[in-house]
Amino acid sequence: MAINYERNKKYFKQSSPKAGIILIIIGIILTLILSQTAAIFIGLLAVAGGIALLYFTFAGKPTDADIDSDAASAIADVKKRALGKLGLDEDEVKLIDPVIVHGYYYKNIASGVQVKQGKDRVFRSSNYEGIVLFFSEHQLHAYKFQFSLITPQESREQTDEYFYKDIVSVSTQSETFQVRDIKNIQQQVNFEEFKLTTTGGTSITSSIRDEGSVSRVISGARTLIREKKIAS
16 A cells, blocks of 8 residues: 555645745845845845745645555555455355445544545545455455555454345435535535445445446346345
8 A cells, every 4th residue: 555645635735826026026026126226136036035935845746646646556455464364265256246436535544534525526635545355255345444645554344244134225326525625615515326235224435436336246246136136
């Protein structure tokens, strides 16, 4: 899980060019209207300081694509991690392809959450989550994870096993959540959520970043669960 925490913090930090621009303007005014050498020198220093301030404010600030890429790289080996946490061998769970869903998590994990709307109008969160589902002959095995993109060691994991007869539904649904973004403005975030529900009323959920990429495997999971329930 190679996450660039320090770089990602810059993405979720509110940055304004105002101070740098003001310093540059003051420097230009001093340089143009004053004739004394010392005043001109101070004006040039102010311009240089303003440029430097703008550079250090925005240099290295990651793009929307950088954050998406960091999240993707962090879960590149999630299938292997899930098998290890569940104590499974891949040969035991080859009935169908595993279901892997993941997306930005807009709630707290431990220390909080930062939310920013990107240039593409997508709300990205400093927290991320996902689920991996494996299918053996008699049971469904689930691994859920949540982690921070800006705070090291801030993560949660859980594993569960369900008999097919105890699964009520596997569904996706549209959800709405109210958040405060990095400008402290309340925003409404709309996203798709995956949900598995059991007869005991328990459920396991995850947001879905790209519903199109998982629709086929979710459909396959529904079919298998339905067949297993009929056979049980």
